Amino acid sequence: MQIYGQNFKTNIILGTSGYPSPKVLLNCIKILKTEMVTVSVRRLNDADDNSFFKLIKKSKCTILPNTAGCLSAQEAIVTAEMARELFETDLIKLEVIEDDLTLKPSIKNTIKATESLIKKGFKVLPYTTDDFKFTKTLESLGCEVIMPWGSQIGSGRGLENPEKLMKIREEMPNLTLIIDAGIGRISHVCQAFEMGYDGILLNTAISKANYPEEFAHALKLSLEAVTKSISSGLIPKRNFATPSTTMIGIPFKR
Amino acid sequence: MIFINGVKTQIKNDINLEKILKTNFSDSYSYAVAVNNEFVPKSKYKNTIIVKGDIIEVVSAHPGG
Numbered sequence: 028m029q030i031y032g033q034n035f036k037t038n039i040i041l042g043t044s045g046y047p048s049p050k051v052l053l054n055c056i057k058i059l060k061t062e063m064v065t066v067s068v069r070r071l072n073d074a075d076d077n078s079f080f081k082l083i084k085k086s087k088c089t090i091l092p093n094t095a096g097c098l099s100a101q102e103a104i105v106t107a108e109m110a111r112e113l114f115e116t117d118l119i120k121l122e123v124i125e126d127d128l129t130l131k132p133s134i135k136n137t138i139k140a141t142e143s144l145i146k147k148g149f150k151v152l153p154y155t156t157d158d159f160k161f162t163k164t165l166e167s168l169g170c171e172v173i174m175p176w177g178s179q180i181g182s183g184r185g186l187e188n189p190e191k192l193m194k195i196r197e198e199m200p201n202l203t204l205i206i207d208a209g210i211g212r213i214s215h216v217c218q219a220f221e222m223g224y225d226g227i228l229l230n231t232a233i234s235k236a237n238y239p240e241e242f243a244h245a246l247k248l249s250l251e252a253v254t255k256s257i258s259s260g261l262i263p264k265r266n267f268a269t270p271s272t273t274m275i276g277i278p279f280k281r
Numbered sequence: 282m283i284f285i286n287g288v289k290t291q292i293k294n295d296i297n298l299e300k301i302l303k304t305n306f307s308d309s310y311s312y313a314v315a316v317n318n319e320f321v322p323k324s325k326y327k328n329t330i331i332v333k334g335d336i337i338e339v340v341s342a343h344p345g346g
Contacts, residue, residue, distance in 0.1 A: 043346070069343040070286040070339065079344060102318075109340050112313045112323065228346075
C-alpha cells in the first residue's frame with residue numbers, strides 16, 4: 028500500500044480507540060504487524076498523563092492523526108494544524124461530518140478543507156462517502172489517497188454499496204483507495220480487497236470484539252488468504268452458466 | 282474572563298499565552314494550541330497576547346479511529 032510515496036508492507040490502518048486496555052491495543056498492532064495507526068486530538072485534561080502519546084510512539088507505527096468529530100471546514104483545518112505540530116507529520120485523515128448522528132462526511136466542507144490543507148502542505152487522506160463525483164473532485168484537488176466509507180462508522184454493516192465502490196475503483200485505478208468505516212466482519216475485508224481496494228482502516232470491529240487479539244489473528248490469516256487468492260488469478264464473473272464438465276462425449280445424446 | 286478548554290478562567294490583565302500555558306499545564310505534556318479558532322504554533326506563544334474574552338483550546342494525543 029502506497030501513501031504519498033511511502034510504501035507500507037501491511038495494508039491495514041488501525042484505529043486506536045476503545046480497546047479494553049493499552050496492552051491489548053499494542054498486542055493487536057504486533058499481531059497484525061500494523062505500520063500505521065490513526066489517533067485523534069482532544070482537549071488536554073487533568074486525567075492526561077501523556078501515556079497514550081508515549082504508547083503510540085513506542086509502537087513505532089507511522090501516526091495518522093485525524094480530525095474526527097469536526098463539523099466545519101475551519102474546525103478541521105485548525106485541528107489538522109494542531110495535529111501537525113503535535114505529531115510532527117503532514118499526514119492528516121480528514122473527517123468533516125454533516126452531523127453527530129450519522130457521522131456522514133460533509134461533501135461541501137470536506138472539499139473546502141481539502142483545498143485549504145493541500146495549499147498548506149498537508150498530505151490529505153479524506154474520509155468520504157461512496158459518491159463518485161465527490162471522490163473525483165478530491166482527486167482533482169491533489170489527493171493521492173481517498174478513503175470512502177463502506178457504511179456508517181461503527182455500524183459493522185460492511186460494504187453497503189459495492190457497485191458504487193467498484194465504480195470508484197475502476198475509474199481511479201492509480202489512486203490509493205482505502206475503505207474507512209463500516210467494517211464488521213472478516214468477509215467485509217476480503218470483499219474490499221477482492222474489489223481491488225488497497226487498504227482498510229478499521230477500529231470498532233477489532234477493539235469491540237469480545238477478544239480483540241483473536242480477531243486480530245483472524246484478520247491476519249484472512250489477509251494472507253485473500254492476498255494469495257487474488258494473486259492466483261481469480262476467474263472473471265460471467266452473466267451466464269458455463270459448464271465445468273466437458274459437453275463432449277456426454278451419454279444419451281443423439 | 283477567558284476560556285481554557287471550555288472552562289472559565291479569570292485574568293486580571295492582558296497576559297501572554299506562554300504564561301497562561303505554564304500556569305495551567307505541566308511542561309511534561311505534549312500539546313498544541315489554538316486561540317479563537319486559529320492555530321498558534323509554539324514559536325508564537327510568547328508573542329501572543331491573551332485578552333479578556335479569548336478562547337483557548339489546548340489539545341493532546343488521544344485514541345481515535
